[in-house]
Each structure stands twice: as C-alpha cells, then as structure tokens.
Amino acid sequence: MTTVAVKPATMAQALTRALRDAMADDPSVHVMGEDVGTLGGVFRVTDGLAKEFGEDRCTDTPLAEAGILGTAVGMAMYGLRPVVEMQFDAFAYPAFEQLISHVSRMRNRTRGAMPLPITIRVPYGGGIGGVEHHSDSSEAYYMATPGLHVVTPATVADAYGLLRAAIASDDPVVFLEPKRLYWSKDNWNPDAPASVEPIGRAVVRRPGRSATLITYGPSVPVCLEAAEAAREEGWDLEVVDLRSLVPFDDETVCASVRRTGRAVVVHESGGFGGPGGEIAARVTERCFHYLEAPVLRVAGFDIPYPPPMLERHHLPGVDRILDAVGRLQWEAES
Amino acid sequence: MTTVAVKPATMAQALTRALRDAMADDPSVHVMGEDVGTLGGVFRVTDGLAKEFGEDRCTDTPLAEAGILGTAVGMAMYGLRPVVEMQFDAFAYPAFEQLISHVSRMRNRTRGAMPLPITIRVPYGGGIGGVEHHSDSSEAYYMATPGLHVVTPATVADAYGLLRAAIASDDPVVFLEPKRLYWSKDNWNPDAPASVEPIGRAVVRRPGRSATLITYGPSVPVCLEAAEAAREEGWDLEVVDLRSLVPFDDETVCASVRRTGRAVVVHESGGFGGPGGEIAARVTERCFHYLEAPVLRVAGFDIPYPPPMLERHHLPGVDRILDAVGRLQWEAES
C-alpha cells in the first residue's frame, strides 16, 4: 500500500464537503440562510454550493432569522431536509421562538407524525477578536430545550462526520461550529471516503490516569494543551471530548471519571447556569463514591462576552485549567 | 395591642398591590403589555391600574412581545421604569433577542452609563391545566444570561416584597410568577404596611436536621408538604426557598447543607440543563466534605410540557421527593 501525502484540510473545508456530499446524496437537502449563496457564507462554509446545486438548493434568504427557521419548518413539513445557517451565535436569538415553540416540539406535538429533520448550523464561541454579539456561547439555551440534539465538533474529521450525521438525523440538530477552529487543520484527507460519526458518543481524546478533563468544541484543543503542560506537574490527564451535549454520553464520561476519581469540566460558556453545572451534577450523581474531590468547573466568567481586547482574560486557558486540577485535593492521596 | 382578623389575600392581589404602590410612589413606573389595561391582564394582576393611573401609565400594547420589550428599553433609556407583562411563559420567547442582546447587556455595554431598570413579569410553570405553550418553566434560559436578575416568589408576602424590590432595582429583573400560586392565600394583610424584600436572599421555610430540600417558586409548597409527610419516615427535612436564582444565595444554601449533610434540589423545570444542575454542582463544590450522599435532583422530565391530562405525571410531587430523599444513602448512618 502506498501512502499518499495528505494535504491538510481545515474544519471549514470539511464542513463544506459534508454539505456538498449530503446535497449530492439526497436531493431533499436544502441549504438556506443569509449570504450562503453567491458569497458562500461569511465563513465560506457554503462556498460553491449555489453554483453546483442551483439557488433553489442553496438559497440567499431575506435578512430575518425567525423567517429563515420558520420557513425551514414548513419546508421540512413538506419533506425537505433544510440546513439552516445562522450567521453568528447572537443572531440566532431572533429565531428563538420558532426554535423552542416549534422546531423542538413538532414531532412530539404530532405524536411522531411530523418530524422536523432540520439542521441549524450556528458558528459559536469567541477567541476570534469579534466585536459584541459575534462571540456568544449559547449552548446552555439549546441544552435546556428538550427535542433538540446539540452537537459540536472539535476536530476536522468530526466536523465532517457529525455534520453528515446531523443532516441525516430525522430530528432537529443544533450544530454548533466553534468559530476559532474553522481554520484549524489536521491530517484529514478531504478526498478520501469519510465516515459519518454517530451522534451521542463522547470520545477520549487523550487517555490519562490522574484526572479527567470533560470538555467540547473550542475548549478541546485547550484541554489537550493543558494535559501536555500538566505532565510537568506530574499529572496524567485524560481528556474527554463530549461532541454531543444532547444526547449526553454518561457512559463514556462516567467510565473515565470512575477510573481517574477526579474531574474538571471546561467550557467557554459562562459558568453560572451553563453546561458545566449539568455535567458536574450528573457525574457526581453517578460517581459520588469514586470521587476524591468535587467535580470542578473552569468556564467563562458570568459576564456578557467581553470586547476583543479583553477576551483573553475571559476565555478558560491552560493556566486556569491547571489551577483547577491543582485544587482537586491531591493531599488526600499522599 | 388588639389583633384584627386579617382577611387572607391571594398572591395575585399582593402583586396588584405591589404594582399600585410602586406606581403611586414613583411616577416613572409604567406598566405595559398585552391586555394589561382595560382587561386588567388575563390573570387580573394589573386590574384597576389603567383606571387609577391612566392609559399612559398602564398601556395595552400591540400584540408583539419583541416590540413590547424593545420599546420598554427605549423608555428606560429616557428615564422611565417600565414593568412589562409577558402574557405567558412561552410568549416571552419572541422577545428573546431584545432580552439577551440588549436588556441584559445595556448597562455593561455603556460602562454603567445606561442602566435599564426594567421588570419583566412572566407567569410561569404548570399545574393549571393549560394547553400547550401555557405552562413552560423557562428559568434556565434566564439564569444562563448574565446581566439579568431572576426572582420568583413562593408566598403572598414575598410576591409583594420581591416585586417591589424588582421594580425598585436599577437592573433588569425577570420576575417569574408561579401561575398555580396566583390564587394561593396566606395571612398577609393587604391593608397593612408591607415590607420590601431584598433580592438575593434565600430563606429557610422550614428548619430540619436530616436533609435539605432546595427549591423555589411553585415547588415550595410541594416541598413543605413532602417535609410533613417525611416525618412519618423519621426524616426531619429542611426546606430552603431560594426566592432569587440570580443572584444566588450560596451562604444560606450551603449553611443548610453543611448542617444536614444531604440535599435534594426540587423544581418543575426539566432536569437536563435546568437550574438543578447549577445548584447541585455549586453546592457540591462548596460542601463536598460535608456531603453524605450526592446532591440529588427531582425535576420535570426532559420533555416538552405535557398536555393537561398528563401533567400530573410530569410535575415533581411528594412521592418523587420522598423517593429521592430515600436514596440519600441513609445506610451509611446506621
């Protein structure tokens, strides 16, 4: 077998390919949103789709997010499979009523007669120097809404695999794309056959024995970095990438925590009322007697997302993670 | 001192009086919303205000929640103190963008130059046989939004005291009114001078030694009932009424849990991603070594609010609470 040198692809490119493959495989897949057509989206994720599949399949809509999601509901009711792009996290808020009151409930409301296979792509999170409203981590809102799947990739391969799965899902999926990883690369071959990742499975990104870092999306690379740095302190950290916040993979997470006995949840979203509370609480419920210390959280502060010049103080970084690991009551050990 | 027989007032009446007193004390207080004027609101909480203070002070708005909250923002920018009524929990969702992107952030955005003293009254929760969209517990969304206070009364006296405090606050307050307690009564005298309750303080509604029930709003009476029932099982339960979800009173809650060593969080809202996760996580972080068992949660199921004929299966009741208390690892004791 000859190995061909793989030119690394970015996460944005993997997402584009996922959309293209899904559209090619299934004529009912329709992409819609602001600037997704001619321009190819402000992050160029839909680049080329309007040209390849026509404007009916990749549509520049009027500028109105409730209208975008609301018409997508109607399209799904008629058997299409809309993939909606919200231009930035905070610009998904106008569509909140459609999302909560209809998208998440239509299947249930109709006892299964009317599922809504809609994928809602939301570029989210900070770290890109964006001005106000361009860096929100809004996952807590989606997690608290029964009927939605909430998925977020941290690697190029997952970006492809999970987006394919989201589009294939017969349920609505909020697909959170970590903005600052759009240009991240790894050795994923954009031309080789690629696999669809099932939704709902976490993955151990780095095995370790001392403690578990539970994280997702933009914080995964930060945790991996922290885990490397922790070796100096003598800690061997395991990093679990949740990939799916709903459904939540209790099995993988709890297996890791039971093994290590200690855990820190890491995310960018504000701490209070954020995803970490749920995660810490459920891990504690399930692993109480394995825990040497309380499950700690490292999160963004409980503040509106800060201006670019201050965002580095807000984002959970390696130091804050190591600090939390240090507070996992290691004295008890010795 | 002679005691006069007090005719009991309902929570709805206490709220009406709070609005009336606030309007009388401060001409900048304006009430606005759908049907709040001539009709006095669908729950009659604003009954008589339009007549007493005129339609400019208590205004029937057009039917558009984003418009209601958005114009309230402008009114607050000009120095008024709007009290907005959202007719039902789920009908606050159209105003979500205004709430998240402006109401919660205007003070911060302007470095304190432009506070928004807006009170947003939201009748919430189930148990009243309401059809779809009339029984949501949406507090998780508000809790996850920095810049908002989130307050909810459980008694008639608190309904008055906390609503007065909310209106007097220079910050936006989401004031959650438990619908099914609107007609609850206690010995609060609607004619006597009444006190304003500071926002941010939890209160021990029932002292106990075996375990702490941490709860708020519509679940407070249920927890008190459960505590009574628990006496038969030999448990002496403490009931903490949070009253304010933001700010959170860690002190009162943790003091209780440290005393009892066991805790159950009880709320109607869905469990996953709901308030209970945050509460359990922060109590565990702060009281780990005092805990005999993990902090458990009794919550609504992770489903869209069910139809009236099924809601009793969804709502946390006495049995489910006692069941959770029973799982607090009492064996370890003996």
Next chain:
Amino acid sequence: MTVMEQRGAYRPSPPPAWQPRTDPAPLLPDAEPYRVLGTDAAAKADPGLLRRLYAELVRGRRYNAQATALTKQGRLAVYPSTTGQEACEIAAALALQERDWLFPSYRDTLAAVARGLDPVQALTLLRGDWHTGYDPREHRIAPLSTPLATQLPHAVGLAHAARIKGDDVVALAMVGDGGTSEGDFHEALNFAAVWQAPVVFLVQNNGFAISVPLAKQTAAPSLAHKAVGYGMPGRLVDGNDAVAVHEVLTDAVSRARAGGGPTLIEAITYRIDAHTNADDATRYRADAEVETWRDHDPIALLEHELTERGLLDEAGKQAAKDAAEAMAADLRERMNADPVLDPMDLFAHVYAEPTPQLREQQAQLRAELDAEGDMR
C-alpha cells in the same frame, strides 16, 4: 483635483438603480370591503354554492355552540369560539383543493372541521388531550398554532417546498388581526413575496385581540394595506359575506396555483362570543356593539339571499338544522367519554429514538405506575 473634476462635468441624474420594481396601484385594496350579498352581484352567485355555504354555516354555528357547551361540562379545557366568523372559517376550507394545505391558528378548529376533519380530532388539544389529535400530513392541516403568527412562515416554507418539488399545491394561512403585529407576520409575508410562494394569507379582523381593539393594534387604513409593502396584492372583503369571502379566497388560491404569487386578504368580521369561555367580554366592550353586528350576521345574510331567490324554504332550513343537530349530538356523545392517554407517550416522541436520559426517566415513570397499580 476634486471628485467632480476627476469625472468631468455632468448633469446630475436620478440614482442609477432607481426603477420602481412593481406598480403599486394594483396591489392596493379597494376602499370598501368587497361584498356580494346585498349587492346586484348576488344574483349571479351559483345556487349550489349558496346552498352548500348555508348548510356549512348552520353546522358551523352549531359546532361553536356545542363546543362552548362542552367547556361548561368540563369536557373541553378551553374553547375559542368563532360564532359570527363562520363565513371566514368555512370559506377558507372550501376554497382549497384536497392537495392544498391549511395552516390554522388556535381559533380555527372550525375551518379544520369544515375541511372534513373529525371534530373530536380537531378538539383534541383543547380537550387537554394530546397536543395534536390528527396526522397533519394525512389531512393537510397543520397543527393548530397557539403562538400567534408563528404558523405563517411555516405555510410559506411548505408552499415554497411544494413549488420546488413541482407540485401545484397552495397553502392557506390564517391569522387574527392581533397576530398581524407580530414580527413573524412580517417575515412570512416578505419571504412569500420574495419567493413568489403559492400562499394565501387570510387575516380575520374580528375587531379584537382578546380585549385590545383594533385601534390600539394598528393605525393603518386597513390591514390589507400592508400587502403593498411586500409587493403582493391586498384584498379587503366583508368577512361575514360567505359568498364574497369564498370568491376572494378562490381567486387568490387560483392565482397562487398558477404561479402568480401570494395574496393578503383582510376579512372584516366580528367575534360575537367572548375571547374564550374563560374571558369576560363585558370588561372591554359594550353589548350595543355586539348587537350592531348581529344585524350583519353571516347566516342571516345568506338566508336573506337564499330566501329572496327562492332557494331556501322551511324544509331546507330544517334539513340544515337537522344535519347540524346530528353533528352536535355525535360530538357531544363522543366527547362525553374520558379519553385514555398512555403516560408512557410522554417519552415516545420527543426524539425519533429516546435518548439514554429519557430512557431512564421512562423507566422511572414505568416503575411508579407499576407501583401505583400494585397499590390499587
């Protein structure tokens, strides 16, 4: 060099992009609501249609009365009546072909029933039973929409999807006067016009949004005047004139089907009953106002025309009444039973497959129910 010198002298001309995109005149509604009954045009109305409408209106009114009675008997949790608005409800149903879709608001169970839906199924939600009592795809009736105006973009999306798929399906979306104030109304109409989607918007202006009269809802000359702002025709019609509503709707539906794009129709009508059985309308309107509308009753208007033209005799009236009574008796009887709901359904349809979390909760409830069963 200044900007002008750079470019040489020229005579300032209008902005280059300016060419009016559509002629506004044909999009504006007439000054008076369109009427047929009581005008010379009535003579041309098809007797078959008149008779059909009459029978349906009589049945519709009886349906409203019966449903309201069911709330008093505790058999319905709540009922928003369309007494006085039957012409709109019925015409909405009759203007559609079988393959078309109806998007009702929470008030429009009668339109669904007139389309052929079993009244018991139509009332499932209001009974406190499951949220939607029928398969929307089977009947091409979207679930009753409680959040106001949110169903309008759904109708647009569905109509658009049908057109993309090459099906000549039309969507008719119903909304109240109050609902026109919501952002979703605006966004839906705009998408519909830009996409030239085959959708018809029917606004029943019944004078009130719960207690709020139209004058506090809008300052527009009419709600139909909103249409020109989207680039679609706006039509104003007497909503109590069943023949006129039917004609205007049928025209709009045909136009949409033929690729002519959307239409906004405002039907002027009146809600004779309170907002729902739980409402007390005397708090916000005078009985005298209600009385003036009783003189413009949709059934009376039709009866007048039918009688004048000798198309309706006592026997005919009796027949319509008997049919309505039969429907009411059947409805009463079938609503008189407690529906059996399976609590385990709470978890069955949240997702295609319950999540592991829901499975745990399902097991918990199962155990509780079993224990309850044991205790009985």
Next chain:
Amino acid sequence: MTVMEQRGAYRPSPPPAWQPRTDPAPLLPDAEPYRVLGTDAAAKADPGLLRRLYAELVRGRRYNAQATALTKQGRLAVYPSTTGQEACEIAAALALQERDWLFPSYRDTLAAVARGLDPVQALTLLRGDWHTGYDPREHRIAPLSTPLATQLPHAVGLAHAARIKGDDVVALAMVGDGGTSEGDFHEALNFAAVWQAPVVFLVQNNGFAISVPLAKQTAAPSLAHKAVGYGMPGRLVDGNDAVAVHEVLTDAVSRARAGGGPTLIEAITYRIDAHTNADDATRYRADAEVETWRDHDPIALLEHELTERGLLDEAGKQAAKDAAEAMAADLRERMNADPVLDPMDLFAHVYAEPTPQLREQQAQLRAELDAEGDMR
C-alpha cells in the same frame, strides 16, 4: 325560528365597523425619489446649507478613508464604510436638534461623528475596545446597534417616553435595507404609528445586505411603500442628494415634533466600498455597477451645484479638504496608541452591584493578574 326571522327582514349592509381609519393616498410615496440637486428646485437651496453640507461630506469621506486605512494598520478590528452614503449620514445628523436622539446602526459611526461625537469615541467598539465609547445620555446617541433593526423599537420607546414626559424630543432611527426584513422593523413601525410617537425612520437602501441584493430582500415597489401598512407617511428620496435628504428629514422631524407622528423615509443610495474591510465585494457584484454610482456621487452632486451657482471656488475646496485632512491626521494619531483597558472592568458594570458570584470571579482574576505581575 331561523336567525333571520328572529331579527326581522333587513337589507344586508356593509359591516358596521367599517370606516377606513385613515386616507391611504397621502401616505404613499411618490413614484420617483425626491431630488433637489440637478432640478430647478436647487436654485432655491440656501447657500449656507449647501456649503455646510459640502464641508461635512468632504470630511465624512475622508473619515471613511481614514477608518478603512486604520483596519489595515490593525488599529481597528473591522470597519463598515459609508463611502457613497455620506449624504444620508450627514443629513441625519444635521436634521436633528441638540435635544433629539439618534439611534445609529452598526454602520452609522459617521452620523454620530457628524453630530459632534469624537471619532475616537465613535470607533471605540470597532477598535476592539469597550462596547460603547461614549455616554449615550450625554450625546443623545444610542449605542451603535449590531443586531439589525433591534434599535428601532428603542427609538420608538424613547420618543414615546419623551412625549409622555412632555419633552418635545424627536428620535431618528437608522436602518439598512436588509434590516427592514427583520421582525423588529415591523414591530417598531407599528408601535410608533399606534402611539403616534415622534420618531423618524431612515432606511438607507444601499442596494445590499452584505452580498444579498435588494431584489432578494423584498419584492415591494419600494421600501417606502411599507409605511402605508402602518398608517404613516412613506417618503422616497435620492439618498445621494444631500439637500433632498436634509429637507425630507427636516420635514419629518418637524412633523414628529409637532405631534404629527412618525415617518418612514427610504433613501436610495449605494455602498461604494465592500461591506466591511473583511468583505470581498467582487464575489457578488460587478465593478461596472459600482462605476455607474460613481457618476451619481453625493459630493460630486453638491460640487456641481455649488460651482454652477458660484458658491465654491478652488480656495473653498481646498479649505474643505484641509479641514478633512486635519480631522484625519488627528484621528490617525490618536488611534495610533494602544488603549489601556482595565480587565477588572469586566465585572464592574454587569449589575449595579456585582453579585456574590461575580465578586468571587473578580477576586480570581485579580489574583491571576497579580501573579502575572509578580512574574514579570
């Protein structure tokens, strides 16, 4: 007895509630955008106004160029230019009295600057510094609004509050053509009309919402045709004709101040630069289109008029240019420093008093910063 018999015979009449509430005709915009420059009316324009507008436009263009240059030097995170739209921005500022309020969209820093705001303060947000660089109350300029159209209801509420308080204050709210599609646009206009609030809505139709051309945004004859649907006048104006825009705005502001209610103004203009420095406009529009608009440049139009009337000579041009250069040099210099932000401000203004939770976080950051300091 049937309904009709109960009530006695009558001739069906129109629905009793029907009386058109306002005459639509005066609310409709003219077929052609209003123009002054290049028409006979130009001769009547006040020379002082023409000169003032000219100086401001030249300065405004220079401001746009300088701000764009600052993005290349990394001194601004992003800049949405109003090159080509200066007439609208300037006229918006000049039409207001000092006590009036301006509600700018994210693009409208120039309007704020023309109102007298220090450009460095106006650019604070875009610099990556704190979200709002000025005290809105001091300048009566609301924070730049990034979420589109959300500032419009704020303007309505503020104007309404002022009227309630008896102050004759007017609010001018600015929005783009794309922003008119948002629900908030609709709700704001409706509230304004129902409340007869003293507010003026200025839509700058610059042809695009990022890459999306107007034809994909609306099918309306013009955006000004939306006004009639709310019951307010709609005005169409050549947005590159500074005199015309100023006149139309001034009229609307006076009308609002006098209690005449709100106005919707659509100004036809064009965004000469890309959406922002980060955008590549060649992906969605041809250079030739941009060129046709250069021939209708707002500065050239004014220059033509001033020159024809002998109101502008080379010295005058030079003076305007010099003043603009001075502003640019000052801006460049002051933007060339790194602003000093205090990280502890992150917690200071979330609430009037930090919550106990924020106090803990504040202490954490304080400790981190101190440790960092120690390490240096």
